[in-house]
Amino acid sequence: MKKGAVDRAALNTWWTDRSIPASRSGVREAMETLQITDTKMLLIRCFGLSLSDQYWIRPENSELAWENINFFENEFSDDIGDVLFGADKKPDPLNFSSPDNTSDGNLKKRWKIIDGKRCLVKGGSNPYRQQPLNEVIASEIMRRLNIPHVPYTVTWNKGAPYSVCEDFVSEDTELVPARRIIQTKKQPNNKSMYQHFVDCADSLGIPGVRDFLDRMIVLDYIIANEDRHLNNFGAIRNAETLEWLGMAPIYDSGSSLGYDKSVPMLRDGSEVVCKPFKKHHEEQLKLVSSFDRIDFSALAGVGDMITRIFSDNNAKDYMEENRIRVIAELTERRIKNLQTLADSKTHKQTITTDDEVGKNIAASYGDTK
Ligand SMILES: Nc1ncnc2c1ncn2[C@@H]1O[C@H](COP(=O)(O)OP(=O)(O)OP(=O)(O)O)[C@@H](O)[C@H]1O
Numbered sequence: 001m002k003k004g005a006v007d008r009a010a011l012n013t014w015w016t017d018r019s020i021p022a023s024r025s026g027v028r029e030a031m032e033t034l035q036i037t038d039t040k041m042l043l044i045r046c047f048g049l050s051l052s053d054q055y056w057i058r059p060e061n062s063e064l065a066w067e068n069i070n071f072f073e074n075e076f077s078d079d080i081g082d083v084l085f086g087a088d089k090k091p092d093p094l095n096f097s098s099p100d101n102t103s104d105g106n107l108k109k110r111w112k113i114i115d116g117k118r119c120l121v122k123g124g125s126n127p128y129r130q131q132p133l134n135e136v137i138a139s140e141i142m143r144r145l146n147i148p149h150v151p152y153t154v155t156w157n158k159g160a161p162y163s164v165c166e167d168f169v170s171e172d173t174e175l176v177p178a179r180r181i182i183q184t185k186k187q188p189n190n191k192s193m194y195q196h197f198v199d200c201a202d203s204l205g206i207p208g209v210r211d212f213l214d215r216m217i218v219l220d221y222i223i224a225n226e227d228r229h230l231n232n233f234g235a236i237r238n239a240e241t242l243e244w245l246g247m248a249p250i251y252d253s254g255s256s257l258g259y260d261k262s263v264p265m266l267r268d269g270s271e272v273v274c275k276p277f278k279k280h281h282e283e284q285l286k287l288v289s290s291f292d293r294i295d296f297s298a299l300a301g302v303g304d305m306i307t308r309i310f311s312d313n314n315a316k317d318y319m320e321e322n323r324i325r326v327i328a329e330l331t332e333r334r335i336k337n338l339q340t341l342a343d344s345k346t347h348k349q350t351i352t353t354d355d356e357v358g359k360n361i362a363a364s365y366g367d368t369k
């Protein structure tokens, strides 16, 4: 709403934002196969249905009912997912009923029903294709630290890794990304994004926000996450009652551990970027209100765990021994830094407007074919 009236422009933007981003890896080829000029054209073919929220459109005078078409409870077609993963178009007419038409993000991905569960299958970007393995490493670190998270596993297809995770949204809930939460109030010029986010979340009544942010910032420091933009975390609410259930478990932590950097760049470290609050991880760490809930002893041997996961025989074309060693060492070093900071007892949460992130948008990756 804008000044008490329906804001049609905002509704249109929201609808357009529901489509597959033009920056998605492999989307150009998929559009050629499907003979469409804009991914927006796919939206109405699935009534805008998604597996991350409950919104949809129903043609006027139609008898369609949510119960019969939502993807949480009803099956969906593999056709669009196949095309997004590079398959040639089948001769038969395609079945466009798929949550892939409304999926966000720049990495190649598709939804699959595996053993009756809705799962998101997501690739990595060239040259190292690290993201799927990074998701597994991040899951393990969060498991050890008791951080609510989406568990990821890895699967290999035609020699390439893909991460697999279950849908964390259900037929009763919806994911509301942080980007939407910060739009519920106007951000004053003199207020930091961190403080603005906390204020918006407090006004909405989302429980556990500070604790969540402490843990997310700590995780992102440990794994040197470079892409925690405002669509890569959010809150969950009941879609019927609109009751806020809390922050969503942490998802999409793959663009981390120097995923796109050569060994000299990894060692140098100066090009590591940070989001969503501060441009540098060291600055973002100052926003942590307390390290008390981080059990550092649970992180013993993280370097060995990283080495083991990257040394998967399937990964040998992408990950060299030296690269693995440097990533493991640098991660161990960050954990040590963090522990020193936590032990020093001099740490005090410092919220300023210095070093704020400018454009909080997703990294785009070259085409992964
Ligand atoms: N397990 C899940 N359950 C429900 N929705 C999910 C799940 N994982 C991801 N999503 C939704 O799908 C979107 C895209 O997924 P994800 O962020 O993992 O992809 P990505 O390509 O890595 O994104 P980016 O552009 O940030 O790199 C998320 O922003 C979120 O809205």
Ligand SMILES: [Mg+2]
Pocket: 105, 231, 232, 252
């Ligand atoms: Mg994402």
